[in-house]
Amino acid sequence: MADAKIYTERVLENLQKRNPHEPEYIQAVREVLLSLNWVIEEHPEYQDHALLERMVEPDRMIGFKVVWQDDAGRVQVNRGYRIQFNQAIGPYKGGLRFHPSVNPSVLKFLGFEQTFKNALTGLPMGGGKGGSDFDPKGKSDAEIMRFCQSFMLELYRHIGSETDVPAGDIGVGAREVGYLFGMYKKIRNEHVGVLTGKGLSYGGSLARTEATGYGALYIIRQILEDRGDSLEGKTIALSGSGNVAIYACEKAHDLGAKILTMSDSSGYVYDSQGIDLDLIKEIKLEKRDRIHTYLEKRPEAQFFAGQKPWQVKVDIAIPAATQNEEDLEDAKQLVENATPYYFEASNMSTTEAAVNYLLDHKVLVGPSKAINAGGVAVSGLEMSQNASHVAWSFKEVDKKLEEIMAGIYKNISEAAQDYAGSKDALIVGANIAGFKRVAQAMLEQGYVF
Ligand code: NDP
Numbered sequence: 001m002a003d004a005k006i007y008t009e010r011v012l013e014n015l016q017k018r019n020p021h022e023p024e025y026i027q028a029v030r031e032v033l034l035s036l037n038w039v040i041e042e043h044p045e046y047q048d049h050a051l052l053e054r055m056v057e058p059d060r061m062i063g064f065k066v067v068w069q070d071d072a073g074r075v076q077v078n079r080g081y082r083i084q085f086n087q088a089i090g091p092y093k094g095g096l097r098f099h100p101s102v103n104p105s106v107l108k109f110l111g112f113e114q115t116f117k118n119a120l121t122g123l124p125m126g127g128g129k130g131g132s133d134f135d136p137k138g139k140s141d142a143e144i145m146r147f148c149q150s151f152m153l154e155l156y157r158h159i160g161s162e163t164d165v166p167a168g169d170i171g172v173g174a175r176e177v178g179y180l181f182g183m184y185k186k187i188r189n190e191h192v193g194v195l196t197g198k199g200l201s202y203g204g205s206l207a208r209t210e211a212t213g214y215g216a217l218y219i220i221r222q223i224l225e226d227r228g229d230s231l232e233g234k235t236i237a238l239s240g241s242g243n244v245a246i247y248a249c250e251k252a253h254d255l256g257a258k259i260l261t262m263s264d265s266s267g268y269v270y271d272s273q274g275i276d277l278d279l280i281k282e283i284k285l286e287k288r289d290r291i292h293t294y295l296e297k298r299p300e301a302q303f304f305a306g307q308k309p310w311q312v313k314v315d316i317a318i319p320a321a322t323q324n325e326e327d328l329e330d331a332k333q334l335v336e337n338a339t340p341y342y343f344e345a346s347n348m349s350t351t352e353a354a355v356n357y358l359l360d361h362k363v364l365v366g367p368s369k370a371i372n373a374g375g376v377a378v379s380g381l382e383m384s385q386n387a388s389h390v391a392w393s394f395k396e397v398d399k400k401l402e403e404i405m406a407g408i409y410k411n412i413s414e415a416a417q418d419y420a421g422s423k424d425a426l427i428v429g430a431n432i433a434g435f436k437r438v439a440q441a442m443l444e445q446g447y448v449f
Helices: 002-018 023-033 037-042 051-055 104-121 141-155 174-188 208-225 243-254 277-286 291-297 328-336 352-360 374-387 394-420 426-444
Strands: 060-069 075-086 092-098 127-132 164-167 235-238 258-264 267-270 302-305 316-318 341-343 364-366
Touching: 002 023, 002 037, 002 051, 023 104, 023 352, 023 426, 037 394, 037 426, 051 426, 060 104, 060 141, 075 092, 075 104, 075 141, 075 164, 092 104, 092 174, 092 374, 104 127, 104 374, 104 394, 104 426, 127 141, 127 164, 141 174, 164 374, 208 243, 208 316, 208 341, 208 364, 208 374, 208 394, 235 243, 243 258, 243 277, 258 277, 258 291, 267 291, 277 291, 291 302, 328 352, 352 364, 364 426, 374 394, 394 426
Parallel strands: 092 127, 092 164, 235 258, 235 316, 316 341, 341 364
Antiparallel strands: 060 075, 075 127, 258 267, 267 302
C-alpha cells in the first residue's frame, strides 16, 4: 500500500503545482485519487504506464470568445469552452453550463468527474464538459437565441455525433439545446445526434428531461431497500429548483416521500405540507421567476432569504443545485439533526471537509457520480435512438433507466465491499468501479492519450 500511496500523492502534488489556481479541479481529482490506493496496489503496472498522470490531464481544452448583440444593440463578449477530457470508452459526452462562475477549473472538475460517471453507466461514452460565463438570468428569448447561435458558430468545429456530444447542465435546458442544435444544422446541413436533451419533435428522447431526477430517486430507493429501509413516509430536504431538483421532487412524491424544501440562489422555501410541485413548475419552467414567489400562492410556507435548506430536520438531504453547496457548517447541522442519509444529486455537492465530517459521523453518503448518472445514461439512450432512427416509448426508456441505476448500485456497492470492506463506502465504490473501466480501456489502446 505504501508504494501506491506514494504514487497517488506524487501525481496529486504535481497536479497542484501545475494548476495552482484551479481549486475545484484539484478537489475532484483528489477525491478520486485518494480512493484508489487499493486498486493501484493490486495493479502495479498502472504506475509503469503512467496511467494516473495521463488520466488527470484532459485530452484537449478548447477556449474561444463568443461575441453577440443584446436587445439594446450593445455588443457583448463572453468566454466559451469545451473540455474534451477522456475518450477511452467512447465519444466525449457531457453537458454545457451557462453560468457566470464557469471557468477552466470548474469545467475540468466536471469533465474529470463525467469520465467516471459515464463509465459507471456501462454505456460507451467518454467524458467532456463545456459552457460559458454567460448569465442567462434576465435575458430575453432573443438574446438567448443570439448567444446560443454565436456559441455554436465556434463549437461546431469540435463536436460530432461520433466525436463529442454535448447536452444541457446549469443554465442550459431544452430551449438552449434547441437553439444550439438549430445553428449546428444550419452550419453543417446534417440532422444527427450531435446534442442530447433535444426536443421530442426533432430527435429528443422521451424521459430525458426527467432522467437525472428520476434516476437519483431510483438509486436512492435501492440504497435504502438494501438496508431494510424504504422511501415511504421519509421527509427530504432538497436544494435547487432546476431540472434535476424538479424531477427528483416529482419521483420522490411518486415513491411516497415528502419533499419539504426547494431553493434557488436567493434562498429556500420550507413547506411543512410538502412542496407543491405544480407551483414550482409554474414559477421555474413557465415564468422563470424567483422561488420566493411560491409564498404568493402558498402563504403558509416560509421563505428563508440567503439561506440553505440544511437546517431543516429531515430523514434525507439531497443537494441538487451546484458544487460545494454543502460546507462543514452545513454538515455539522445535518449531524446535529441526526439526518442518516445524504445523497448528492448536484455534481461534487460537498466540500472535502464536509464529506469527511459526514463520514466520520456515520451518515450514509451517496456520491454524485452515481446518484446523478441517470441523466447521462438517458443521453446515451438518446444517442442510440438517433443512430438507429427509432424512438422508444417513455415506459421503455424509464425502464432502461431503472435497470441502469440498479446496475450502477450493484457495481459500486460491490466495489465498496471488495476494496473498502463495507458496502456503505459508496464514494470509494463509485470511484473504483468507474476508474477500473476507464483504466482498462486506456491500457488496451496504447500511449495515445
Ligand atoms: P438548472 O440550471 O436547471 O438549475 C440549477 C438550480 O441550482 C437552480 O435552482 C439555481 O438557482 C441553483 N443554483 C445554481 N447555481 C447556484 C449557486 N451558485 N448557488 C445556489 N444555487 C445555485 O441546473 P440542473 O438542475 O440541470 O443542474 C443542477 C446540478 O445537477 C448541477 O450540479 C449539474 O451539474 C448537475 N447535473 C445535471 C444534470 C442534468 O441532466 N441537467 C445531469 C447530472 C448532473 P438560480 O436559478 O437562482 O441560479
